[in-house]
Amino acid sequence: MTEPTVPAGPAGPSPDPARAGRKDEHVRLAAGQQAALAAGAGPRNDFDEVELLHHALDGVDPAHVDLTAAVGPWRWPLPLYVNGMTGGSVATGRVNRAIGIAARATGIPVATGSVSAGLDDAAARATFTVVRDENPDGFVMANLGADRTPDDAVRAVEMLRADALQVHLNAAQETVMPEGSRRFETWAGNVAAICAASPVPVVVKEVGAGLSGRTLARLAGLGVTVADVGGRGGTDFVGIENDRRPTRDLAYLRGWGQSAVACLLDAPAGAPHLLASGGVRTPLDVVRALALGARAAGVAGRFLRVVLDDGEPPRDAAATDRAAARLVEEIEVWRSHLAALHGLLGARTPAELMTTDVLVRGTVREFAALRGIDVGALTRRTAARPAPDLSPDLTARHDGAPHA
Numbered sequence: 001m002t003e004p005t006v007p008a009g010p011a012g013p014s015p016d017p018a019r020a021g022r023k024d025e026h027v028r029l030a031a032g033q034q035a036a037l038a039a040g041a042g043p044r045n046d047f048d049e050v051e052l053l054h055h056a057l058d059g060v061d062p063a064h065v066d067l068t069a070a071v072g073p074w075r076w077p078l079p080l081y082v083n084g085m086t087g088g089s090v091a092t093g094r095v096n097r098a099i100g101i102a103a104r105a106t107g108i109p110v111a112t113g114s115v116s117a118g119l120d121d122a123a124a125r126a127t128f129t130v131v132r133d134e135n136p137d138g139f140v141m142a143n144l145g146a147d148r149t150p151d152d153a154v155r156a157v158e159m160l161r162a163d164a165l166q167v168h169l170n171a172a173q174e175t176v177m178p179e180g181s182r183r184f185e186t187w188a189g190n191v192a193a194i195c196a197a198s199p200v201p202v203v204v205k206e207v208g209a210g211l212s213g214r215t216l217a218r219l220a221g222l223g224v225t226v227a228d229v230g231g232r233g234g235t236d237f238v239g240i241e242n243d244r245r246p247t248r249d250l251a252y253l254r255g256w257g258q259s260a261v262a263c264l265l266d267a268p269a270g271a272p273h274l275l276a277s278g279g280v281r282t283p284l285d286v287v288r289a290l291a292l293g294a295r296a297a298g299v300a301g302r303f304l305r306v307v308l309d310d311g312e313p314p315r316d317a318a319a320t321d322r323a324a325a326r327l328v329e330e331i332e333v334w335r336s337h338l339a340a341l342h343g344l345l346g347a348r349t350p351a352e353l354m355t356t357d358v359l360v361r362g363t364v365r366e367f368a369a370l371r372g373i374d375v376g377a378l379t380r381r382t383a384a385r386p387a388p389d390l391s392p393d394l395t396a397r398h399d400g401a402p403h404a
Contacts, residue, residue, distance in 0.1 A: 102324050164201050
């Protein structure tokens with residue numbers, strides 16, 4: 001497939017320059033944040049407060065691990081997805097093309113960035129639809145803000161022939177964004193109306209401030225069946241928007257909200273099926289999230305770094321193909337490592353990770369104590385696992401036959 005063609009000049013309009021410029025700026029600033037995180041200069045990550053207790057005789061052969069994940073009404077080939085990133089400019093369209101190619105090659109589910117630009121500006125549409133063009137049979141989620149209408153939701157799904165619709169909640173980002181939309185009191189009603197109108201299931205997600213237990217309970221009451229907790233610790237959109245403000249006067253809101261780890265612990269009984277994103281850096285973070293109740297984990301910032309070339313989007317079709325190849329290689333490494341980690345922990349499926357023993361430490365443990373959450377119960381979950389039957393092996397070793 002070829003990269004998206006966005007007409008320009010006399011042949012047709014270009015994407016709205018102001019909006020396209022903002023999308024390019026988001027990518028540039030996000031790349032800077034990811035570089036800082038990779039260098040160890042970023043904020044504390046709560047996944048580091050989650051320890052998986054090692055049991056030396058509980059492991060299984062990774063070849064016997066089935067990574068298929070049950071998420072809502074779907075079965076994904078692995079408990080991992082590429083979370084929504086970008087779109088709306090020629091450069092970000094190339095990023096989306098690389099993601100679409102990689103998703104086709106690996107089978108990984110993928111979400112686009114917010115398609116509002118594509119709904120409002122026909123010239124920007126191809127920068128989003130390229131994900132579907134390059135991945136015609138894969139699992140694709142469209143993405144839309146909670147301030148949009150049910151009609152917009154239907155149009156977004158149709159535009160991408162989407163399998164699901166992400167609706168993002170980003171009140172903290174909108175508060176800091178110079179162009180922010182702040183009619184927050186309308187969002188709950190909009191979410192309910194979008195769920196009723198959407199021809200595909202809706203996934204509600206935060207974009208870095210987390211979904212509290214109260215919010216998850218409210219979402220379940222609104223008809224939401226899958227929610228991505230989207231916690232603090234990864235790309236900080238409050239920080240990005242503050243860097244775009246002329247005075248940069250809201251820097252004190254950086255790091256606003258709860259981490260994905262805190263949100264998973266805070267989730268009430270009866271919550272939607274949970275996805276975890278925000279600060280997922282490695283396959284080990286994915287496994288930690290699954291052990292805390294997530295059905296799958298989303299990665300954006302780490303994969304964006306792989307696609308970018310020295311912090312910049314691919315400049316042409318050849319560079320885009322190279323970026324896609326790098327992302328395919330990265331995803332396959334994560335797949336292999338996920339199987340190995342499942343085997344190490346004795347989990348034959350992602351769901352079985354919820355029977356592993358987990359130790360929660362530090363500030364996350366303090367958060368849990370303040371919220372009345374018993375994290376001590378997580379330390380003793382393998383007691384419910386059936387002990388492996390070793391008697392045939394023992395019989396074979398003591399039958400009097402010579403041993404090698």
